[in-house]
Amino acid sequence: MSLEQLAATASAMVAPGKGILAADESNATIRSRFDAIGVENTPANRRDYRSFMFRTDPAMADHISGVILFDETIRQHDVDGTPLVQYIKDRGSIPGIKVDQGPREMANFPGERVTDGLDGLRDRLRDYYAHGARFAKWRAVIDIDGKLVPTPGAVKANAHMLARYAALCQEEGIVPIVEPEVLMDGANDIDRCFEVTEFVLKKTFQELFEMRVQLEGMVLKPNMVIAGKKSPVQASVAEVAEKTLTCLKITVPSLVPGIAFLSGGQSDVQATAHLDAMNRLGGNPWKLTFSYGRALQAAAQKAWGGKTEQVAAAQAAFAKRASMNGLASQGAWTEALEAA
Numbered sequence: 001m002s003l004e005q006l007a008a009t010a011s012a013m014v015a016p017g018k019g020i021l022a023a024d025e026s027n028a029t030i031r032s033r034f035d036a037i038g039v040e041n042t043p044a045n046r047r048d049y050r051s052f053m054f055r056t057d058p059a060m061a062d063h064i065s066g067v068i069l070f071d072e073t074i075r076q077h078d079v080d081g082t083p084l085v086q087y088i089k090d091r092g093s094i095p096g097i098k099v100d101q102g103p104r105e106m107a108n109f110p111g112e113r114v115t116d117g118l119d120g121l122r123d124r125l126r127d128y129y130a131h132g133a134r135f136a137k138w139r140a141v142i143d144i145d146g147k148l149v150p151t152p153g154a155v156k157a158n159a160h161m162l163a164r165y166a167a168l169c170q171e172e173g174i175v176p177i178v179e180p181e182v183l184m185d186g187a188n189d190i191d192r193c194f195e196v197t198e199f200v201l202k203k204t205f206q207e208l209f210e211m212r213v214q215l216e217g218m219v220l221k222p223n224m225v226i227a228g229k230k231s232p233v234q235a236s237v238a239e240v241a242e243k244t245l246t247c248l249k250i251t252v253p254s255l256v257p258g259i260a261f262l263s264g265g266q267s268d269v270q271a272t273a274h275l276d277a278m279n280r281l282g283g284n285p286w287k288l289t290f291s292y293g294r295a296l297q298a299a300a301q302k303a304w305g306g307k308t309e310q311v312a313a314a315q316a317a318f319a320k321r322a323s324m325n326g327l328a329s330q331g332a333w334t335e336a337l338e339a340a
């Protein structure tokens with residue numbers, strides 16, 4: 001696969017006004033989302049839920065450049081036999097696939113995790129390509145706990161696996177989304193998040209360099225630099241935007257075409273406001289957009305509640321978040337538009 005083709009896919013993933021829908025919840029994760037709305041976690045309910053999201057018109061075509069899928073979904077067909085992947089392609093959006101197998105406790109590093117999934121990855125990538133995937137995702141999770149966690153050893157292991165994954169993806173013609181997520185669940189302040197994110201991104205790009213990953217053919221999916229949820233001191237939108245951009249400018253080479261943030265547990269509107277503020281500051285070498293899971297889907301799940309008669313309302317809720325974030329990806333979102 002040529003670098004030109006990888007670069008063209010990566011650019012399309014971060015096209016102006018568009019971002020990525022992370023609908024790759026594992027069956028265990030979607031269970032907790034469904035539990036919250038009283039929906040039974042069956043293959044049919046997962047199919048129906050994803051089917052209506054992917055058929056949301058015109059929001060999917062207008063604002064969703066790509067969709068990250070879970071293994072079950074990329075193979076799943078709708079009631080009438082249409083592959084769910086077809087709905088995505090029909091709207092000019094690109095199917096993607098989560099290929100990591102989740103974080104596990106790391107030997108010798110109590111309280112830290114490393115992501116599984118490199119074994120057999122080349123063959124799985126070939127199968128996913130045949131099913132239509134043109135990009136993939138691998139998520140590493142980095143916890144913050146006081147000054148001692150994360151350790152350099154755990155960060156290095158996660159960065160190395162991200163780079164090995166990315167190299168294999170590019171070999172198979174698949175654009176890697178490289179996702180080193182520093183979690184925002186802790187009690188740390190924003191400056192500790194900055195320090196850890198800077199360290200993690202530096203290690204990640206060092207490993208990407210050593211594993212000969214071509215930066216033009218990847219997308220970075222980082223956390224924003226933000227205070228932990230349990231911190232008594234929460235930063236303003238302006239501070240999050242300014243510190244996140246500074247951190248990224250220190251660490252992310254300008255050849256990377258785009259940065260698509262995860263939402264990480266921010267509220268829907270917070271995730272939109274932060275992205276918008278960063279794009280308003282402007283002057284960045286890379287596109288800045290969204291690759292949200294919860295911040296794109298939470299409102300739609302609530303509106304749906306598993307009821308067929310609520311599908312139109314749920315699609316409207318999804319369309320609203322997609323369009324607000326599409327505006328934010330261009331620095332054109334306002335509170336007035338949000339309230340409208």
Ligand code: 13P
Binds near residue numbers: 139263265292293
């Ligand atoms: P959230 O936006 O809910 O953090 O999910 C994005 C994602 O893909 C995490 O891996």
